[in-house]
Amino acid sequence: MFKRLLALLVVVVMSVSLLAGCGGGGNTNTPTNTTGAAESTGATGDTITIGTIQPISGAISAYGTQSRDAIQMAVDEINQKGGVLGKKLKVVVEDDENxxxxTVNAFKKLVTQDKVIGIIGALTSKCSLAITKEAQQRKVIMISPSSTNDTVTDAGDYIFKACYNDSFQGPSVAKFAIETLKAKTAAVMFDNTNDYSVGLKDSFKKKFMELGGTKVVEESYATGDKDFNAQLTKLKASNPDVLFISDYYPTVSLMAKQIRNVGMDKVVLLGGDGWDEITNNAGDEVVGSYYSNHYAPYSDDKEVKDFVSKYQTKFNVVPNALAALAYDSTYILADAIQKAGSTDPEKIxxxxxxxxxxxxTGSIKFDPNTRVPIKAITMVKIEKDSSGKLIAAFGGTINPQ
Amino acid sequence: MEFVQQVLNGLSLGSVYALIALGYTMVYGIVKLINFAHGDILMIGAFGGFFIMGAFGVSPTTILISFIVSMGVCAIIGIIIEKTCYAPLRNAPRINALITAIGVSYLLENGGRVLPFMGPNPKQFPTFKIQNYNFLGINISQTQIMTIAISILLMALLNYIINYTKIGKAMRATSFDMNAACLMGININRIISFTFALGAALGAAAGILFASSYPQVEPYMGFMPGLKAFVAAVLGGIGSIPGAMLGGFLLGIAETLTKGFISSKLADGVAFGILIIILVVKPTGILGKNEREKV
Structure with a gap:
């Protein structure tokens, strides 16, 4: 009896853990936060409806909520100036919790129930990749603000993005490590269950070796892992000049402390655009690190200054790069609808x-073959200001080759 | 040298598993219930530390206060859960109580998501300034020392309570035969409540230690360590207190060594693989006693 009960229990435990594994740690049951009712569909009546899918709750919610606010801000501005094609623009927000x-559920809801003509999203590469094929099939214009994985736009000519590819981002960081930091050896930590993380790591590693790096050692983990001591102890043995962490800020802040704890106190940490927001989520252990990003909020550029001041007055925070990209994506889509003169997806x-x-986030012109913008990359350096707060300072730019 | 270093990393992870596993095993030993909500007690304990150290800063005093307050609060929560959810089901089939435990677990997790001061998003746990010590090429951090030391201290304390106090004797008697203990004048309800309180207090301490090593708190944080600690409890022999400690350390070391010397992709596979193997080879666990089914 006892044995049988325990065996049954194991089955229950295993299936529960499997389910949780798929869910990636966080799960709720209701899609939240739909602004506006769904009575007007697509372009009928006097509104044009677009949708956005963002991680509003969950591990990277700082990206999702700021992006949502930036999109709403752009939509409000457009409507103040008379809307699009003489109609009001409306945005329906869906949460995918990363x-x-x-994301697939949110996409289906937006397309079938809200009848949107275009979608801004998803935010992360793995979520975008889950819906690109269907967006292409259903002829829904999709523009991902920030999915940097190269394969996102492969599904077809209805899929666009507002950011550069990892195949440009990874090599730029490698170039920076070799030329500016004079690094010879590198170590890489990446999440082997995440498309973004793997793609970025591969392109970094390739370029680093091409430019004269002598050695790159790599270690992996899975999404949701919290203990990296074993992997870091292995990396420490190879004594690298730089350590590239190919992941998002929550994992980076968790890992950075462990990196210093295992005694790697000299290694320079490097990262990609997933590090955006790290300054609000980590401590002294990341000071002196560099990461590539889409824009630096403390720039003298006119567009950047306008955007930052408008956003700051409205929401009282300095917008992150994903907010800037989401804002740009909204304008790109709205401009295209205006230019097309109709809501026919073919024309848009x-x-x-x-x-x-x-x-x-810079001058945007799409590469006609990949529908990826050609633009410059910004390197950000993490510094401490006089009050002891971490800030994202300007660390340099790398232009497209 | 790297091997010793990895074993040390494993010890620090394993000591947290052991503390959580103790809660599972004590409750099982007394009421024969796998308390799946135990992992979420860890989460509540960690949040306790997060609020206290977030408000008063990080110092040896505040961390001590965090431990005392979190352990106290969680002990009370443990008693409340037992009184409201499990006590009414004491004479129902065991599977009912088990399903209730899963329900309580979801209630605590999703309750944490909804509460405005907790919320669904991960928060940074306040920690000491990083400090490392070097012994013969082996690196040990302050957090690791603290984790291992506090775990061992608490385990020694538990050992004392169970083996050398009157209430401990009553717990052992209840675990051995609840009806006979009742006939001997032991207040069973009080003993069961005390067991839940003790288990939850250890869970809360484990929560603060876990969050100090992996400085992030969120409502689902207790799920995975809870599951691993359950494996540790079964590995050591569920119902056996030394077994839970041994199981916790073994599992932590096995997981770390797998990551360090085989592949990090296999770490969870190894942890749960151990559970399957132990159930096939020795279902009572390493230190578990063979209980004869009396008809």
Whole structure:
């Protein structure tokens, strides 16, 4: 009896853990936060409806909430200036909690129930990849603000993005490590269950070796892991000059402390755009680290200054790069609808390709083959200001080759 | 040298597993219930530390206060859960209580998500300034020393309570035969409540130690360590207190060595693989006693 009960229990435990594993740690049951009712569909009546899918709760909610606010801000501005095609623009927000399954559900809801003509999202690569095929099939214009994985736009000509690719980002960080930091050996930590993390790591490693690096050692972990001591102890043995952490800020802040705890106190930490927001989520252990990003909020650029001051007055925080990208994405999509002169997806798609304007995150012009913008990369250095607060200082730019 | 270093990392992880596993095993020993909500007590304990140290800063005094307050609060929560959710089911089939335990676990997790001061998003746990010590090429951090030392201290304390106090004797008697103990004049309800309180207090301490090593708190944080500690309890022999300690350390070391010398992709596979193997080879666990089914 006892044995049988325990065996039954094991089955229950295993299946529960499996389910939780798929969910990636966080799960709720209701899609939250839909602004506005769904009575007007697509472009009928006097509104044009677009949708956005963002991780509003869960591990990287700081990205999702700021992006949502930035999109709403852009929509309000557009409506103040008369809307699009003489109609009001409306945005329906869906939360995916950074899990691909929920992204698919959100996508289906936006397309079938709200009948949106375009979608801004998803935010992360793994979530975007879950819906690109369907967006292409259903002819829904999709513009991901920040999914840097190269394969995101592969699904077809209805898929766009407002950020650069990892195949540009990874090598830029490698170039920076070799040329500016004079690094010879590197170590890499990456999440082997995350498309973004793996893609970024591969491109960094390749370029680092090409540019004369002597050695790159790598170690991996899975999403949701908290203990990295074993992997870091292994990396420490190789005594690298730089350590590239290919992940998002919550994992980076968790790992940074353990890096210093295992005694790697000299190694310079490097990262990609997933580090955005690290300054609000980590301590002294990341001071002196560098990461590549889409924009630096303390820039003298006119567009950047306008955006930052507007955002700051409204929401009382300095917007992160993902907010800037989401803001740009909204304008790109709205401009294209205006230019197309109709809500026919075929025409909007063609108009999107003609985009050639300066936005907050730089001048954007799409590569006609990949529908990825060609633009410069910003390196950010983490510094401590006089009050002891961490700030994202300007660390340099790297132009597209 | 790297091997010794990895074993040390494993010890620090394992001591947290051992503390949590003790809660599972004590409750099982007395009421034959796998208390799945135990992992979430860890989360509540960690949040206790987060609020106290967030408000008063990090110092040896505040960390001590965090331990005392969190352990006290969680002990009370443990008693409340027992009185409201498990006590009414004491004479129901065991599977009912088990399902209730899973329900309580979800209630605590999702309750934490909804509460405005906790919320669904991960928060940074305040920790000491990083400090490392070097012994013969082996690196040990202050957090690791604290984790291992406090765990061993608490385990020694528990050992004292169980083996050398009157209430401990009553607990052992209840675990041995609840009806006979009742006939001998032991207040069973009080003993069961005390067991839950003790288990929850250890869970809360484990929560603060876990959050100090991996400085992030969120409502789901107790799930995975809770599950691993359950494996540790079964590995050592569920119902056996030394077994839970041994199981916790073994599991922590096995997991770390797998990450260090085989592949980090296999670490969780090894942890749960151990559970399957132990159930096949020796279902009572390493230190578990063979209980004969009396008809």
């Amino acid at each position: 899990t691909p399954e929920k 798609k063609a108009a999107m390709l003609e985009t050639n304007k300066k936005f907050v």
